[in-house]
Amino acid sequence: MVRHRDLLWLLTRKDLRLKYKGTALGFLWSLLNPLLLMLVYSFVFTIIARFPVPRYPVFLLAGILPWNTFAIATSSAATTIIGNGNLIRRVRFPREFLPLASVLSSAVNLTLSLGILLVFALYFHQPLGLPLLALPMLLVFQMIFTAGVALILAAVTVYLRDVENLVGVFLTVMFFLTPILYPLTALGGHKSAYFVRLNPMAWLITDYQAIWHENRWPDPIQTAAFGILSGVMLMGGWLLFRRLEQRFAEEV
Amino acid sequence: MGGAIAVEGVSKSYRRYRKRHQSLKEIIAQRSRGDWEEFWALRDISFEVEHGQFLGIIGHNGSGKSTLLKLLTGIMPPSQGEIRVQGRVASLLELGAGFQPEYTGRENIYLYGTLLGMRRKEIDRYYDSIVEFCELGEFMEMAVKNYSSGMYVRLGFAVAVHLDPQVLLIDEVLAVGDANFQKKCFQHLFKLRKRGCTIVLVTHDTASVEKFCEHSIWIDHGRAMAQGKSSQVVQQYLDAVAGGASIEQAAKSVKERVAERDLTIKGLRFLDKDGRQVLMFDTGAKLRIEIDFHARRPLTRLEVGLTVFREDDLRCLDLNLYGISVDAGSGRWVVDADRVDLQGGRYAVTLAVFDRNLQRFQAFQDRQYPFTVHDDYSAGGAFYTPHRWSLATPDGLLPLVSRPPDLQELHGMVEPAQAAGEVSR
Structure with a gap:
């Protein structure tokens, strides 16, 4: 695998290039979707529903950007193995690089889009400070977690083709079960709060919101829990992938 | 190890x-x-x-x-x-x-x-x-x-x-x-x-x-x-x-027998000029093909078709024989070709025996007999023909001698250092 490391970069670049190929705005296109969502949701929740959240657009972007990254990475990783049957059947190389390249390219995307978030934060006079230093750690944890999920999905989809569709549905549901549009506090004592609190993506997203919107350090316990879970996810994903990989060449 | x-x-x-x-x-x-x-x-x-x-x-x-x-x-x-x-x-x-x-x-x-x-x-x-x-x-x-x-x-x-x-x-x-x-x-x-x-x-x-x-x-x-x-x-x-020792072919020949025809092809052999059985020969070689058959009853108005296909399905030769009779029992047809000028490659013979009286085939063996033709400098094309090159001069034709690179070099058997050294690394 070490020998093949340049392959991972090449696949990642290919992934990025494929996304923005031939478009004048290039990378900006990938931002257009979250920005439009931000405009629409801001309109709905600040003007119509009057959510009591100050600087709502910043709050929203702080959650929606990492979420989108996660959603795009996992849903595109799910089809990487079945979509590359040609390679799988004919060349020996570390197959985990295919889903991992999706994760890496989404990481590049997220890093760039956090720059845009910074611009918005400054525009809305969002107080920002030292907690920003925790950002790289969050990014790393998110990528490890995403990589674990991506490996599982990519491998399972080979044997169960409807995973591809299930992922889409699941992500839509999870989007609303994660405090992205609303702050976690908005749930108050409602029973659903327990459920939302069990969702690891909620841990991650509220950490991002803490840094970007509340200018405070992420909750250490919650962050540590997410870090540990990420490690477990990656290990588990890798083991499962290794196991299922055996028959890829015959099944794709 | x-x-x-x-x-x-x-x-x-x-x-x-x-x-x-x-x-x-x-x-x-x-x-x-x-x-x-x-x-x-x-x-x-x-x-x-x-x-x-x-x-x-x-x-x-x-x-x-x-x-x-x-x-x-x-x-x-x-x-x-x-x-x-x-x-x-x-x-x-x-x-x-x-x-x-x-x-x-x-x-x-x-x-x-x-x-x-x-x-x-x-x-x-x-x-x-x-x-x-x-x-x-x-x-x-x-x-x-x-x-x-x-x-x-x-x-x-x-x-x-x-x-x-x-x-x-x-x-x-x-x-x-x-x-x-x-x-x-x-x-x-x-x-x-x-x-x-x-x-x-x-x-x-x-x-x-x-x-x-x-x-x-x-x-x-x-x-x-x-x-x-x-x-x-x-x-x-x-x-x-x-x-026909492969299992697949054994199965095929069983089917042939079940068909219960009046004439069976027992085998087909290629022989070189010295009478040795071969499966590979050079372009331009003299070739003999022997076909063993067995007839269950006397047959007349038979047409024997011997067709040579190249491996890419190009039909190269038809050597046919019309209007013959055979007696009951075993026999052998012999085909003598003075030169086989096929270019190097893989070929197979299809053998068909048509009964004009019954208007049906007595035997049909599609590409059952493969052989290989070998030539040193296959330039492509299906056919070779003996020929001479000359240079026209005022005094008449001056024969030209072709000097192809020797076989060893052609197939890379020589030391790489000698082989022009065009493959650099």
Whole structure:
């Protein structure tokens, strides 16, 4: 695998290039979707529903950007193995690089889009400070977690083709079960709060919101829990992938 | 063990799906992943290859050759047994394997190179040499989907050999390239072997196996029918093909008998000028074909058609005989051809006996009798004809003598240093 490391970069670049190929705005296109969502949701929740959240657009972007990254990475990783049957059947190389390249390219995307978030934060006079230093750690944890999920999905989809569709549905549901549009506090004592609190993506997203919107350090316990879970996810994903990989060449 | 490749008792089974369930609904409803049976593509194969040796693997299509190569490459694991391959492995499994059609030649060199495990820097270093080797310099910025199959092979081969592999696995692909490029490839393979590279060549071209590989294995229906010295293995293989010993062909001949015809073809042989049975001969050779038959009753107004097909289905020759009679019992027809001027290649004879009285075939054997024609300098084309070249001068014609490069050089058997040195690395 070490020998093949340049392959991972090449696949990642290919992934990025494929996304923005031939478009004048290039990378900006990938931002257009979250920005439009931000405009629409801001309109709905600040003007119509009057959510009591100050600087709502910043709050929203702080959650929606990492979420989108996660959603795009996992849903595109799910089809990487079945979509590359040609390679799988004919060349020996570390197959985990295919889903991992999706994760890496989404990481590049997220890093760039956090720059845009910074611009918005400054525009809305969002107080920002030292907690920003925790950002790289969050990014790393998110990528490890995403990589674990991506490996599982990519491998399972080979044997169960409807995973591809299930992922889409699941992500839509999870989007609303994660405090992205609303702050976690908005749930108050409602029973659903327990459920939302069990969702690891909620841990991650509220950490991002803490840094970007509340200018405070992420909750250490919650962050540590997410870090540990990420490690477990990656290990588990890798083991499962290794196991299922055996028959890829015959099944794709 | 010091061998580069060690294969011990390897078997491989596939699931052959009659009905395959890939959706959740089906799997839940049927409680299974589909209806499948086990299919053994390989059974109990064992062999070893030393460093710096060529191994040939021969057999029919679907015999399991390619499966074996995939196992050696590590694309899938064996179902039973063990495989050990030492060192960096490069494989050329199928035409254009690992190429992205919409990528340019240059991009594919980088993609394919890194897929095979090269570092980017290594490819940078070898890039010019790769392009020079495949002679596709002017097509490097063109998407490979516009390449011809020959160009695909060139590109793939050029990258694979620059990987400096310790083990190189090649499946058939070389057959696609033109003669010149093939020559160059073999030249390079010899160079690699000198450096200790082990090469496994899968093919059904027995001639090149005999020429290049010390040892070979003949695989049929997943089993090793023979292995050892190439000359012996190839002979056994050819004998079996001619005698119809393969299970498939045995089944076919049973069907022939069931048909209960009045005339049966017992066999067809090729004999050289000295009366020896052969399966390979040179362009321009004198050839005798003997056909043994058995008639159950006297027959009249028979038409015997002997047709030679080239392996790409080109119909090359029709040697027909009309309006003959045979007595009941066994007999033999003999066809004498003074020169067979087919160009080098693989051919097969189709034999048909038509009964004009009954308006139906008494016998029909489609391409049952293969043979190979060998020539030293196949320039292409279907046919050769004896000819002379001359230069017209005021005094008349001055005969020109053709001086082709000698065979050794042509097939890269000479030391690389002598071989013009155009393959740089």
